[in-house]
Amino acid sequence: MTDQTIDFRTDPSRYRHWKLSIEPPVATLTMEVDPDGGLRSDYELKTNSYDLGVDIELHDAVERLRFEHPDVKVVVVTGGLDKIFCAGANIQMLAGATHEHKVNFCKFTNETRNSIEDATDNSRQIWIAAVNGTAAGGGYELALACDEILLVDDRSSAVSLPEIPLLAVLPGTGGLTRVVEKRHVRRDLADAFATRTEGIRGQTAIDWGLVDHLAPASGFHDLIAQRVAERAADSDRPADATGIDLTPLQRSIDGDAVEYGFVKVAIDRSTGSAAITVSAPSTDQPTTGEELQAAGAEAWLVQAVRELDDAILHLRFNETEIGTWVLRTVGAIDGVVQAETVIGADPDHWLVREVRLLWARTLKRLDVSARSLVALVEPGSCFAGTLAELVLAADRSFMLDGTWEDEDDPPPPPSMRLTAANLGWYPMSNDLSRLQTRFWGRDAAYKAAAELVGKDLLADAAARAELVTFTPDDIDWPDEIRLTLEERNSFSPDALTGMEANYRFVGPETMETKIFSRLSAWQNWIFQRPNAVGPEGALQRFGTGSRPDYDPRRV
Amino acid sequence: MSNVDIDAKIPNNVDLAGDRRLQRALEQWQPKFVRWWEDLGPAAFKRNPVYLRTAVAVGQEGWANFDHVEMPDYRWGVFLAEPEPDRRIAFGDHKGEPVWQEVPGEYRSDLRRLIVVQGDTEPASVEQQRHLSLTAPSLYDMRNLFQVNVEEGRHLWAMVYLLHRYFGRDGRQEADEMLERHSGDPDNPRILGAFNEETPDWLSFFMFTYFTDRDGKYQLASLRESAFDPLSRTCDFMLKEEAHHMFVGATGVGRVVQRTIDLMHEHDTDDVQPHGGINLDVLQKYVNFHYSVSLDLFGAETSTNAANYFAAGLKGRFKEESRDDDHQLKSVYRLVPEATDDGIGTREVTQLAALNETLRDDYTEDCQKGVDRWNRSLADAGIDFRLRLPHAGFHRDVGTFRSRHVSPDGLLLSDEEWQANASSWLPTDADRAHVQSLMVGVTEPGKMAGWVAPPSRGIHQQPVDYEYVKI
Incomplete structure (x- = not known):
């Protein structure tokens, strides 16, 4: 490399x-x-x-x-x-x-x-x-x-x-x-x-x-x-629509900080973690496909997901020792909900469909990333709908119960909100929504959670609906988070990847899950075996004229 | 917010007033503790003023304030020994690095486990001893019992402090569970076996404080070496109080020995039982019992847990820093006992693997000192009988000797040989019944029950006939 x-x-x-x-x-x-x-x-x-x-x-x-x-x-x-x-x-x-x-x-x-x-x-x-x-x-x-x-x-x-x-x-x-x-x-x-x-x-x-x-x-x-x-003739794509330019993503890398417009990454090497923060839009967002098309790559729905996608790829390839991604959001829940409304309102518009599919692909990219995912729902966060998928994608989530009591002007306690986005806009590779996956085999729990769509849930309610893992208060928060990240960082990265991959994809198999689990697991094993990568293995001998020398034992 | 001034009520040097986390901890946990003390603390004399030592600060002057106190009003202090500037980790893989002021996430579970196991013993012994005040052989002894009890209670507070302060929600839950487990409760027992044995009589109490509390001393001393500085400082301060418990045991057994000597002379017989005393062979059986169950507390001869704790810097050896070796112990070896069908031998393992055995050796050496003192009394009195510690393999339930029969002399025995001799080595029902029959409460200042000699001096320069507990 x-x-x-x-x-x-x-x-x-x-x-x-x-x-x-x-x-x-x-x-x-x-x-x-x-x-x-x-x-x-x-x-x-x-x-x-x-x-x-x-x-x-x-x-x-x-x-x-x-x-x-x-x-x-x-x-x-x-x-x-x-x-x-x-x-x-x-x-x-x-x-x-x-x-x-x-x-x-x-x-x-x-x-x-x-x-x-x-x-x-x-x-x-x-x-x-x-x-x-x-x-x-x-x-x-x-x-x-x-x-x-x-x-x-x-x-x-x-x-x-x-x-x-x-x-x-x-x-x-x-x-x-x-x-x-x-x-x-x-x-x-x-x-x-x-x-x-x-x-x-x-x-x-x-x-x-x-x-x-x-x-x-x-x-x-x-x-x-x-x-x-x-x-x-099979295609329903419009002949007369104008595409949007995927303008170059603006990204700056300064030491351990990677910044885009709506997405920021802060790497903490001491805990082997990177905080990925997605900001909500601060301006009104398009509400129809036509408006979305006019806004183009600068629409929050387009820009934020492109940035998130790039951040994921950047961290995957360039920061392999950063094993935990801490998922955070900043901004107004209403802003996120307003921005995603267009997906529900104009679902058949070609661009609206593309945007939803891109979010689905990017969230899947998160699902199959070999990193521990920890979501933090803190005051000022906006885990609603599309962004609530980040909480549902996480291996663990923490939601602050209450607020930062010690601040002179304590912010409102954080809430999260499910929307239609969580009921099927962004299927995982198992073809289920993250909410369905979370409650696999527990229809009553799924139904109860699905009925909360549109409601702002404080920590207590979110925990009761089983949407978050733990809800420490402000006194416990710093230690709980620190200890979790440090502990995670002390485990074998391989064992964690294996455990997470096993837990993330419950339910039915699809071609995609088979590719990412069965094929990848076997391939990764084979990639470690001397028969492939040893000095006498096939990859090393390929093109040298010498035949590989295999260990004949079946494992 | 609290409706009691916790800071004033709880003497402390941990900035209680400025620590919201700790305030909340104490507010939530304290009522549970009070209820526990009421339900499972001393069963009698609950409201009698007791001449107790209360720690109000960690300095020379502060930790030993004597006054009459009703136990429920005892001021359970939270104290850490003064920090040692620039303290470094003395052993293991992190040797030489600065000690930790916060729990590293990597060791969260292990540290919590160590603290919980240690903490669980503290309320356990209070529970084991809760009925003893009714049969205290003197007010002096009753006071010592209560002193031990309140200090075990304070030690529980010390461990609970660590759990609350450093381990978040999990820690609070563990702290609650320490009040929910009960000694001898078959459904919810204390963690360590020896702490589920009842302390049925005062001879057992003296033996317990001598042998079993001494295990506590060695565990605390090895935790004092911990790289987790708050644990180290907490244990350091607890050890000061633990010394008094050893004293109660050593002098208690010594006074029983003395009384037996006196009765033997007075009646010119080895059998003082008819005269209200405890025969030397019965004392030996009690030593055999309490010493052997205490040895079990140190764990198996070789232990990966202990090795991991050491390598991680969580738990050191007794007086780690004064030991002359590399403090990593991966390439230094020692022998540990090994019992097989062919007999008792040894095998060589790394010192790292054998840390339990090393701590047990230190403990045994320490136990022997008291036995030697008791034997000096016997020698001075012209009596040939000598008390002794049984072989390490005798009556063991943990480690290589588990499920084997070993005589006090260290001979491997068949089941039949063991059955034939066990009653001469361990207290029999008859022995216990006799000891029990001697247990009568004596509450007149200065008076002693007939089976134990008076102490040579009182507490804190008070006379022996001082009213240590106001009845």
């Missing part, structure tokens, strides 16, 4: 690896990775292999296509190199990366693929993979995230998941899961597919269900055009 701060902020004018062309109703995103454009200099990004930098641009493109181009109904992702669609994650990059970088990298790439599916499913911006060359490993997984896969039938281009035979690791971005869960490939064929280095070509790929359409090279463009035309 480089010591450089990894920055997730970019825009198409700065892309090195992708070309984005917009011809409504279609956008074409062409992958053409600059081999010398890696985040580190010890590998070359040959044959459209990618590293985090490539994926940061992809993530940016996915977001911009949704917000800036309401008139784009179909996105075609294709390769810009001869005979290569995408070769997947760069192996030298993985071999040289720290374990935490590998895990963070996989998590982020998974989130981006999930957001591609989210775009298809919920924004009705339908993604089609035009696989015009070999799609190996992560390359095929990128195609899997699209709603349909077109493969060129040139007797050489194949789709493959060669990780197991070549690298002794798993396909890390949902490949195994999507093959059987999404594409319904029979499990024995899926097994044959994932153990076959050269992959599957042509009609067999169709027969096995690995791709949807096939065309010879000469007819490939026509196939794409035909599929785009057909799928564009």
